[in-house]
Amino acid sequence: MPTLLKVHGSANQFFILDQTTLNQSLTDAELASLAQQLTDPQDGLLGGADGLLVVNKPTRPGSQAQMRVINADGSEATMCGNGLRTVARYVAERDGLDHFAVDTLDASLQVRRQPDLADGVPAFAVEISPVRFNREALPYEKLGHDRLLGTPVPEIWPQLTFSAIAVPNPHLISFVDRPALQDDVLGVIGKRLNGANPYFTDGVNVNFAHILGQNQLFVRTYERGVGFTNACGTGMSATSLAFVLLHPDQASFNQPIDVFNPGGKVRTIVHYEDQHYWIELIGNATFTERITVDEVDLHQANVKPGQVQVESTGEQAAYQAFVNQLPHFDLVD
Template sequence: MVELLKVHGSLNAFFILDQTKLTHPLTDPELVAFTRKITDPATGILGGADGVLVVNQPTRAGAVAEMRVINADGSEASMCGNGLRTVARYVAERDQLTDFKIDTMNASLRVRQQDDFAAGVPAFAVEISPVKFANTALPYENLGHQRLIDDLVPELLPGLRFTAIAVPNPHLISFVSKEELAGDDLGELGHRLNTANPYFTDGVNVNFAHILGHNSLFVRTFERGVGFTNACGTGMSATSLAFALTHPDQADFDKPLNVYNPGGMVKTIVHHQQGQYWIELIGNATFTHTLELSEEALHQADLSQVNNINETGEQTNYQQFVAGLPKLDF
């Protein structure tokens, strides 16, 4: 039998599948079929999820594992910050490590165990990089800019300023009022830019952020391949960098930022070293359930064979942590 984990970072929920423990790893079409099935709120398990995190053998020297991110719609993301924290915890416990590197699509990223966020809420810090600003890195076109840094973009929405950053996932960011954050524009723009459009032809993650105070933000994300999500780790990281770049009087480099989201809160630290930007994302790595499935059923995406579903009890601890956060009227 193969053990799967249901996990989340800031309620950005996933299933972890460790393919190093399989006799025969799934093919890519099998991974897509399995992901679409298990993450679907109607046909999946435990209410579905935002994607499947696949743990493989490392592909680069110095790393101990590889993480692939298969979104709920079957597309593959180059990175997932919330997911990487949970994979980091899984690998740390599997291999008895506290500070190591995990391969992602574009880079080997450092991950480190942190002090618990709260009682019974394990936390990990993960590196978010590389950072790119050029339109070709996201990519986008037909917007009259080779890069967007706090620019008016009338082709998208009137009156709002946008910043575009690849980390390496592509992110479009706007700092907005509370009223704009609660309105319909984020959903409408996110849907428009993630269907056929002349601007972001590969789609883009769209983030609306409201500044709460010095080094403090609330971020809401429409995620490519997912839609509205409780939190997006790379989105909060890219938005933190945009905050520090465009509001230098309100955000500091090399100091923790509190970034709130619909699923809870993380901390980020924005760095600029040797001419390069990178972000440290620190937050919970919660395991909510374990479940078992035969390898044959896994290859066939036959969820009728799932058994031994057990709660870990960690979700109660996380809910208590969230209940203790400042109340925000969003």
């Protein structure tokens, strides 16, 4: 019988489905329905999740696998950095590899095993690219600028500046003070720009960042198709790039940046090579449960607690011990 994995990167939770193990792959409509059913916090499995990660055969020469990201609302994301780390670990263990490429919708991305963050906390590094700044890559309209990089945008919010970076997921970033992290501005902006609006008609991930010190950030994200999430890998990567570009006195290229979030911590390294930007995202790849399920139930989006066998891996305790020893900034209520 097929097996689902419940996983997380920085407490950004997913289910992994390896379609290469199935007798028949799910259709796109079936994947959307399954993601909505599995991830529902009330009626889903194991308290729900932020999305479904689908592992397929590779689509480009030289890659080991393909990853598709189905959000909790059934929409598809171009990429997910936290999710890619967990898929990288899954494929690495499945195929006995430490360094390989995984196809996403827009690119083939390099992934590699890293030393454990702590005892029992496996870690992987993943490539976040391509990076684009142009308006069409997000896309956005009617904001009076072809590029946003530390730009006042009164149409979105007064007295804040914004950067728009696609990595390739679209991200809107604002560096804010501590009170702005604790009030409801991020939620108001996130809901507005991910509903019917004249600016980001396809929606956008919104990130508020607070500078903690040299090469240190705290990032909170309102994720397109999800809402508030414990962490967003591409969001932390895009924000790290904006950090280096806008605050060169506090962050540098090719130097590790510690990025804290409500779910824990990752490390990023921003690169500029051959006139191209890319970001390395390094963090945990934790498997919390293995779920044995009937393939028919997958196709019918009918994966219910009483119909599956769940085996705990015990890894969450190790991850929680790692998080407990991190600095606590108390930046989010």
